[in-house]
Amino acid sequence: MSDTVEFKATLSRYLKARIPFISIRSAERSRVLELLREVSVELQAPIYVHTLSQGTRELGSNRTVNDDRSVTGAVDFASQQFPQRQNLSVVLTEVSDIEDDTPAARHLLDVVMLAAENSGCVVVITTKPVFGQLQRAGMSLVLSAPSEDEMLAIVQENLAAYRGHIPIEWDAADERRAAAALAGVSRIEAENIIATLLANGRISKADMIEVMHAKDRIFADISGIERVNVRGTELNVGGLGGLKAWLDKEQPLLTADLRERGIRPPRGVLLVGVPGCGKSLSAKAIAANWGLPLYRLDLSTIHGQYLGQSETRLKDALSTADHVAPCVLWIDEIEKGLAGAGSSSDGGTATRLVGQFLYWLQEARSRVFVVATANDVSRLPPELLRRGRFDELFFVDLPTAPERREIIDIYAHRGLKQGVPEALLQELVELSDGFAGSDLESAVREVVKEAYLNGDTAVTAELFRRSFNNVVPLSKTAPEQIESIRAWGRERAVPASGQPIGTAAPQSRARRQVLV
Template sequence: MNGKQPDTALDIETLVRARYALIILETYEEDRAIAMLGEIAERTGRLLVTWSVTQGLRTIDDEPYADEGSRDLLNAFNAIEAKKDSLIAVFKDTHNIITEQNPMVVRRVRDLASSLKYGSDEHIKTVILLSPVVRIPADLQKSVSVITLPFPNKGDIDKVLSNLLISQERNAKTDADKETIKEIDKELSENGNRDTILKACLGLTLNESEDVLAKSIVSTHKIHPAVIIQEKEQIIKKTGILEFFRQEENLGTVGGMDALKSWIQKAKMRNSKEAEKFGLRLPKGILLIGYAGTGKTLSSKVIASELGVPLLRMDMSSISSKWYGETSSKLKQGLNQAKAVSPCVLLLDEIEKMFSTGDGGSQAQGHEETLRAMSVLLTEMEENTEPVVFVATCNTPYNLKPELMQRFERIFFVGLPNQEERAEIIKIHIAKVKRNPDDFEIDKIVEATEGMVGREIRTIIQEALASAFYEQAKDVTTEHIVAEAKNLVPMSHQKQAEFGELRKWAENKCTMATSPLPAQVKKKPEKSRKLEMTG
């Protein structure tokens, strides 16, 4: 990772010393967070206490700090307020309790924040709400500061790996098991293997890293990157924010779009040590605009494959939430995970579903949470120093904010494939059903698929295959494909006006993914003199 990781401990300590009364620390890693807060408490001369609904208030040594009544959140607040200690009080899982549905609790939190901020100079107290998600009732928005604990870096994971190997060797039941651990440790020290393993664990919590490393040792008697990546896919998928895609596409699986392909090849050249020494970095991102089914998402997979990095997909509609702060929190969490996994390609699929401004005065334009989330994305794209390539797709770009579009280094318009491109697409999909394209009359199929996008061409070839099977034909033929093409009315014909409008919009705003065909030059008639012959 090239960027400098935020010093979250320093940020929190600064707020504590500045007497901020109420802080939200967003993280799934309770143990890691509490260990960090314990160090801050020690440096600032505070006592660290924790609260949960099951155990009430307890000290860091797991001793009761108040009576059993402190399991009630309001009673716990009262106890904190009354204690004659300088404190950092960590409250767990309050995002399900401090909500707009509990106005009395929200009011008590506001009172507590004011009381602690302007209370005794002798007994200074800070309340930290530890939560995996940020949900801030509107009444508390101005009373709380929010800090996100970033994913562990390679140094953090390296400590976990070292401790795991030490404990495994110590607890080995046989000499053979001890030798296995020693062999693993030896392999890790060779040819940069340890660094490869640490990179593979980026984007996971410390507990998740320890689990996948342990699983690899148990299942393969090695620490194998493939095992880690496989587990990592499942872990990332469980968050519901990002989806991990395997790289199975390449430039050969995309028909046409020569200008976009040229950009991808140049981006690949920039992913090298030579380019880095020259002062080049990976592109920050591109925006792919066009009709549905034209290959925008496929192109993002090809970009990741050609760069040799993972592809993470963020479905913009899935991270929207009715809770104040949760949409931007989910977006930030996904961006942080992408940075931790980097280098990678981050696909923001159908970006207009979240960031379209709508018509003047529309709800989307004025929705504060949408604006907050957009601010998070704009800042990240502008200031991020990690090798994350943002690839956004969009079907209807008319209401995208200009400042969002300006964040992308290149905006491509992916239109309807021309004849040559349809021929390429047809051959690709015929080959995908394990048939030889040379056995088909491609020109006839090209003519029959006028106005179709790649997805529609794939559909008719699949349907032709099914028809041939139902007929018990020897094999699928050109005639089967042409017949299926006649049964499908292309979307470009059904929505001719909309397709024309989008094409017109894109002409002066985008780079065409397909280079225009050279205009045919009309031959001028040859000059000749007409002679008048004498008799």
């Protein structure tokens, strides 16, 4: 049973039982009214609806019954009608100031009591909570956004009218992917997105990317998470073969219908390891390669000065991520945002944030792929590392010699528009032993700067050697820190490169392997 079918059945039972007050939490007023109209026909019971633009009218015939367009006028009209008509339901669509104990809430509660005495019903459509004493006089319902199956029907319904008139390349599988991408938006928002595509005069396979990004424009102004623009041409990550193979295996599952199998879509990865080795770049590359919008959740900005403010901000941010799904959610240096869990210095705020985030990470079923990165593994809450939170925990080590070759070649082609001669490339690979990916980028960048300032003829083998020799990597300035990080990773993580962690690490120390 879909959410909408269940909502309609429950609403019908409430109206049959003559519950005196029903609050419906939804931002889709037209969709709620359509369902109410269907229920009124089935029950053959009169329903009056008030809107600010049309006053009070009968839902079935659209006949005006009260010209007063104010909410107060509608409530007064309802109080007059309930003693005169049995089994009357009145729907208020624009009522306000009923979240707390206000005169408006008290006035409405008095009318609800009058409705209870005459088998009447007051229905309120709202997006906000309702005053507790008023809510306890009745029942509440929530109309969720259309499910994937319902969204599929919406997509098919909107495309059916144009098939045979304009070229439509989408097949059944494309329609299912579009429905999965649009899950979380309202019916009218989905119809607007499809109408925008139809306005081009054709529906092509390439339009699927536009569908993926369409929700970004709907939720662009919602605070809590930041939209990150990525350019795929600049996001070729060298090395990390083990991580790439795992991601290739998981990608089809993100938009697949897995309900019959009883499993959830891929939840994400936690990338830990040596600073500057491509963890943050990997998050951008995943979004670019998968054709998904990338959002960044900065946990450090979540913290507020008032009690409960931090938790509310995190809840709103995660809820926004659920709405814009499918997407990639990037949490950079997650250990900083969740540090302090278990201590009392902040009144327990960090502990509550960890609990709230982990609950969402494990229980949410939205198609949000989380890429979290961490440098200081000692500050990670132990609960974050338990199986079932992230799908996999990868350790990003200093690049091996083949990976350094690949990374140097990528940066050289990007900045110099040409490769490095084989003999020189091999020499640079040897010179860069112990370099992180950021060190390699820095060394090649100096050569690119020289080429820009003095022309490509200024690029010589000696310039490359001098640039690489000028870099002092972290592995030389803080070798103890690198080895400490590696020791942690050998016991707990899968090597992102597919090779044992640490050049001196014996094969047996890489205890975990990921199946690809």
